[in-house]
Amino acid sequence: MAMKTNEIENKSVPTIVPVEEDFPILKTLINGKKLVYLDNSATTQKPKQVIAAMTHFYEHCNANVHRGIYTLSRQATEAYEKSRQIIADFIGASFDEIIFTKGTTESLNLLASSLGKKLQPGDEIVLSEMEHHSNIVPWQQIAKEKKCILKYIPLTAEYTLDLEKAKKIINSKTKIVSVTQMSNVLGTINPITELARIAHAVDAVLIVDGAQSVPHLPVNVQELECDFLAFSGHKMGGPTGIGVLYGKRKLLENMEPFLYGGDMIREVSFDNASWNELPWKFEAGTPSIAQAIGLAAAVQYLQNYGMDKIVEHEKKLTAYALQKLSTIPGLKIIGSAHLDNRGAIFSFTLDGIHSHDVSEILDREGIAVRGGHHCAMPLMSRLQLPGTTRASLYLYNTEKDVDALVTGLKKVQKVFA
Numbered sequence: 001m002a003m004k005t006n007e008i009e010n011k012s013v014p015t016i017v018p019v020e021e022d023f024p025i026l027k028t029l030i031n032g033k034k035l036v037y038l039d040n041s042a043t044t045q046k047p048k049q050v051i052a053a054m055t056h057f058y059e060h061c062n063a064n065v066h067r068g069i070y071t072l073s074r075q076a077t078e079a080y081e082k083s084r085q086i087i088a089d090f091i092g093a094s095f096d097e098i099i100f101t102k103g104t105t106e107s108l109n110l111l112a113s114s115l116g117k118k119l120q121p122g123d124e125i126v127l128s129e130m131e132h133h134s135n136i137v138p139w140q141q142i143a144k145e146k147k148c149i150l151k152y153i154p155l156t157a158e159y160t161l162d163l164e165k166a167k168k169i170i171n172s173k174t175k176i177v178s179v180t181q182m183s184n185v186l187g188t189i190n191p192i193t194e195l196a197r198i199a200h201a202v203d204a205v206l207i208v209d210g211a212q213s214v215p216h217l218p219v220n221v222q223e224l225e226c227d228f229l230a231f232s233g234h235k236m237g238g239p240t241g242i243g244v245l246y247g248k249r250k251l252l253e254n255m256e257p258f259l260y261g262g263d264m265i266r267e268v269s270f271d272n273a274s275w276n277e278l279p280w281k282f283e284a285g286t287p288s289i290a291q292a293i294g295l296a297a298a299v300q301y302l303q304n305y306g307m308d309k310i311v312e313h314e315k316k317l318t319a320y321a322l323q324k325l326s327t328i329p330g331l332k333i334i335g336s337a338h339l340d341n342r343g344a345i346f347s348f349t350l351d352g353i354h355s356h357d358v359s360e361i362l363d364r365e366g367i368a369v370r371g372g373h374h375c376a377m378p379l380m381s382r383l384q385l386p387g388t389t390r391a392s393l394y395l396y397n398t399e400k401d402v403d404a405l406v407t408g409l410k411k412v413q414k415v416f417a
Ligand SMILES: Cc1ncc(COP(=O)(O)O)c(C=O)c1O
Pocket: 041, 042, 102, 103, 104, 105, 106, 132, 134, 135, 180, 182, 183, 184, 209, 211, 212, 232
């Protein structure tokens, strides 16, 4: 049976209540205990609808895209490109402004490589102190190669970005400002529109790392006024191996490709090549077809559930978690206490206990949290911490999960008493 394009939609209509039923893995036993999955900043679990959409593709219309003149290839192409449109609509972009990549890391590398070609010695690139390594290292490399200067917007004592300092740091030499919309360590939500205006006032581009925000907040690139937005499918219920780079059409048109090869060309001779139009100019080689279809199914799952409902659910859980965690003696939350500018990501330290030990003992209780530097070593050194334990929640988490975490942490403290 061939897949018609509208089957992508039909496959992903969720049964809104109860959400847990949509995520088969949540029934898994870990060390004899029901899994309490609290590592959603690292990756999220997949709803049945996403798994079904990908299985359907492989069982019924697997072929390469953009090449075959035969029916199956046409159907695969249609499903792949339909996925692009679904994702474009989700963030308020146009079809040709959506480039499929492997994930946020690849999207940011694409930008560093392509925008980097135009940088001159002495140009400045501004990041923030709360960036993930994937929004630091590509810029460090380009800065070294092009003799550019890297600057960082500092943190305030409330774990937010210091906008007054940002206004001074961003100046006429600044060409690129690249910041995360939500910190994967602190949970802080940054004022992107304000930063976009500061950057645009000096003709710099504003890049947003949306790895943690796009899965949890309604994100519209027009409202954000950003120039580029990078995010990963696997952090929003989609599969690994697929991510997105949104870019304003005018900017993308003037950028050089990142990778070279099949599909991204218009014409090739023995000596030269010309480039395909957007968005394919940036998609060399066979793309992640089933993964793109899986990501579109994840987007539809989130849309059907409602991004506003996700925000509401996570805000309630955040208030609950902050209150419950504050009852544990010796526990310090590394992040803002204000609900209006933070997401459901809780980094904390426990007096005298290493974060790896916390994670290991919680694992015995079936609770999955992350311990360590969370790919943000500069932030850790700024906070003078070797690492934190991090619990990060998503739409399928409940107050019960928070209770399990609190009980587990008390057990950890008993082991080390
Ligand atoms: C804020 C942030 N940026 C970038 C990334 C990198 O994402 P990926 O590994 O999917 O490329 C992550 C992953 O944790 C992240 O949290």
